[in-house]
Amino acid sequence: MRDLTSRALDTATALGATYADVRVVRRLEESITIKSGRVEGVAGGESEGFGVRVIVGGAWGFAASHRLTTAEADRVAAEAVRIARASATAIRTPVVLDGRPPATGRYETPVLEDPFAVPLDRKIADLHAADRALNAVKGIAWTESLYGARREWKTFAASDGSYTQQVITHVGAGLEANAIDGDEHQRRSYPDNGGGWASAGYEHVRTMDLQGTAERVASEAVELLTAPTLPAGTRTVILHPSQLYMQVHESCGHPTELDRAFGTEASYAGTSFLSPDMLGSFRYGSDLCDIVADATVPGGLGSFGWDDEGVAAQQVPLIKEGIFVGYLSSRETAPRIGRDSGGAMRADGWNRIPLIRMTNVNLLPKPGMTFDDIVADTDDGLLFDTCRSWSIDDRRLNFQFATEVCREVKGGKLGRLYRNATYTGITHELWRSMDAVGDASSWRMWGTPNCGKGEPGQAGHVGHGVSGARFRNVRVGVMG
C-alpha cells in the first residue's frame, strides 16, 4: 500500500502540488431484504480504489481510480494536478489549511461478533423469524425486514508525513409493517425507518430483539388504520428519541456545518442561518440545550480514529446551555474563524472528496427526569414517535416532520393514537421552547446511514445520541 500512496504523493508534489493526500479504500458490503416472508434480495458488494487530493496554486484538484497500480497512481496524481490548475483559473481566495500535526496510527471499530463471519444462513434465519412474527398479525398487507453490514479498510497518507490505517464496521437491521385500507397506507417500523444502525458487530442486531418486538410494531400499523388524523393546533410536544434524533440532525447538525455557513453547499442542500458572527452570542435553544459533536462516542456511525484529512477524533461543543458556540469544521474552513479543524471531514468512498459531515451530533442528557417522568409531568400534550417524513428549508430554519405514530398525553398518561401526524416550526423557536430533557436512562445512539450531501452526491453515515425531550407551543397537524 505504501508503494501506491508514496508514488501518488511524490508524483503530485513533483508536478507542483504544495499539499497532497491520498486515500486507498476497500469497502465490503452485505445486505439481506425479506419482503412478506420472501427473501427478496441477498447481495454482497466489493469496491476498491484510491483518490488523490492536491492543492496547486492555492486551488483544489481531485482525481480517483479503481485501478490500484503505481502507473495509475502517476496518471491519477497528474490528473488531480491538472484539475487543480484549471480550478486556479477561477479562485478568489487561495486555500489555506490549519497546522495540525502529522497523523499516524491505526484504529479499528470495536466489534464483538464479526458480522461478515456470522454465517449467511444464520443471519437470514434471524431476519426470517422476525418477519414471520410481523406477518402473524392480522391485517398486515406486507412487510419488509432488512439487514446490512459495511466494512471499510481505509489508508490515508499525506505529503506532510501523515499515515493512518482504519477499519470501520457498521451494521444495521430493522423491521417494517404496512397496513392498507383503501387509500390509507400506514407504516410502522422498528427501531427506525430504514433500520437501526451502529458502529458495531452483529451483537448490535441481537440487542434489538427484532423478533420479540415485531408483534407490537405490526399491531400498531393495523391500529393506525382506524386512528383519527391528528387535528391542527398548537400543542405541547414530546419527541421520542426515535424522532428527536432526526430533529437534531436536520435543525442542528446541518446548520452547524461550517462549509454550509460559508456558502459552499449552496448549490445543492443550501446554506445555514447560523453565521460565524453569531458564535458565542446567539441563543439557539433553552438553557437545557447542550449539543456536542463527538467522534469518540462508542457505537456512533460518526465514530472513527481520524477524519479523512488525518485530524484526530474529538468532541466539539456546538450548543452550550442554549448558546451557539461551535461548528463542525475542516482544515480549510476552521482557520477562517480562528480555530483548528474539529475533525469532521469524511468521504463516501475512494471516489469522492471528503466533505464536512456530522460526526455524532448529540443532545446531552440532563439529570432529573427520565423519559417516562417527562410523560408523567405533561398534563396535555402529544408524543411523536419514529420519523416518517422530513423537510427543512435551505437555511435550516423552517422545518416540518411527520411521524409514524402520535399519542395523546393527558394527565401524564398516554392516551389515544393519531395517524398522519405532523409538526412544524422554526428551528430556534422550537429549541428555545424545550423545557425538559430526558436523563441518561433513555439516552442512546441512533444512526443515519443515508445523509445526502455534496455534488457528486455522497451518502454519509452519521450518529446522534438523544434521550427524548419536551417542547411547548408547537404547531401540529398540517396536512394541506
Add this chain to the structure above:
Amino acid sequence: MSGADAIGGNPEAALRLAEEVVRQAGAAGAGEAEVLVVAGDSALTRFANSEIHQNVASSEVFVNLRFAQGRRVAVASSGRVDPDGIRALVERAADITRNVEELEDWAGLPEAGRAEPIAAAWSEGTDGASPELRAEGVRAVIAAADEAGVTAFGSFSTDAEAVAVASSKGISAAERRTSSQLLVVTMGPDDGTGYAEQVAVDATRIDAATIGREAAERAHSSANPVDLAPGDYPVVLGHYAVVDLVDMLGYLGFSALAVAEDRSFWEAGKRVASPLVTIIDDASDPAGLPAAFDAEGVPKQRLRLLEAGVCRDLAFDAQTAARSGRVSTGHGLPAPNTYGPFPTNMVMAAGDASMDELVGGLDRGLLVTRFHYTNPVHSKKVIITGMTRDGTFLVEGGRVVGPVRNLRFTMSYLDALANVEAVSRERRCIRGFMGASVVPAIRLSSFSFTGATAAG
C-alpha cells in the same frame, strides 16, 4: 478520456467483460446468470462564492452479477475487473446462492430482446470534456453573476459511460451514454436568490453564459422579498418546480410493484389529473437523456403513464411482469431491487401557452421557480411537503409585482395536477431522482401554502 483498461466509454469492451463473467458464473454452477457492467469517467467542477472550490474526476467500473441456481437467486457486485476480482465476485455470488432459500415465484431472467443502441445517447464533446472546458463554463457563469452584482454557486458535470448487459438467456446489449449538467444558484446582497439549469447529452451545447444570466437576473429580481401569509393561491410553477411533481409520481406511483403492494395511487383508467396533463416515459426522446435498454438488458418501451390526466400504462421489470403474465417494459433497476421498476425518462406533454401567457392568467397568485427538500407526508395520496426556493414572486393582474419570502407547502401533487389550467409550449430537460425528465411550466388554479419563514 477513458482510463487505462479502456472499458470506460467502450461498450464492446464492457460487453466482453459481461460475457466473460456470465461464462465464469456458468462454470461455477449458475443455471442462469446476468451481468450488468457500467464503466466510465465522471467529472464535476463545483463553484461557490464565485470561485471554483471543488473539482473532481474519477474512473469507475461496476460489475453486477445476478446468479441463479434453480430458484435460488443471489446478487454480487464488484468494482474490481482484474482476474482475481472477477473470480472473487463469482465465488461470492455462488456462495450466497448456496445459502438462500428458493423463491417460489422466481420467473427466471428475462428473455433476449433486441435493443439497438441509440446514437443520440452519446456525444464525443462530453467524452472529451476537459477540466479546462468546465472551468471555462464556470468563468462564463461567474462573469454573468459579476455583471449583475450577484454571487454564483453551482456545478458543471460531465459523465461518459459504457453500459452492457449479458445473460445466459442470450441478452447481449451494449451502448455508450453521456450526459452533462450545469446548475447555477445565485445570491444577491438583498436576500435575492436565483436558479437556472441545463442538462444535455453534449456538454459543448451547454450555454453557460445564458444559464448564468438567467440565474443572475432571477436573483436580481427577487431582491428584498416581503412576507406573504400562507394560504391557497393560484400559481405558475416554473420548469424547475414541475420536474418535482413528475418525479414524485414516478417515485410513488408508476411502478407495477407499487401497484401490486397497494401503495400507489395508480388505477387503470382512473382520472387523477387535468386533461391537460399527459406524461409518457420515452427513453428514445433526444430531448432527454436517451437509453436503449434497462439494467436487465430489456429494450425500453414507450409508456403512456398519464394520458390526458387518466392512468394508462405502468412500468414493469422482468419479475413484476412475470407475476402479472406480461413482459417487461424495460424499466428494471440494478438487482437486487426491492423497490420495483422506475420510469427514468419521463416526458410531460407541452401545451400552447407562452410563459407570459401563463403568468398573465393569474389575477392574484404566485410564480414559483423551484421546490426544495420535498418529501412525502402521505405516499399513497401523494401529499408532499417542501419549500419554495430561489425566486418566489407575487403576481397581480397578470404581472409580477415583486418577490416574496419562501413558503412551505403541503399539498397532494395529484390535487395539484388536477388543478392544471394551462401548460407552456417550451419544455426543458431537467435532472430528476434518476435520469432526467422533460417538462413544461404549468399554471394551477390553486396550490396550498402552509407555512412561512420570517426574515432573519
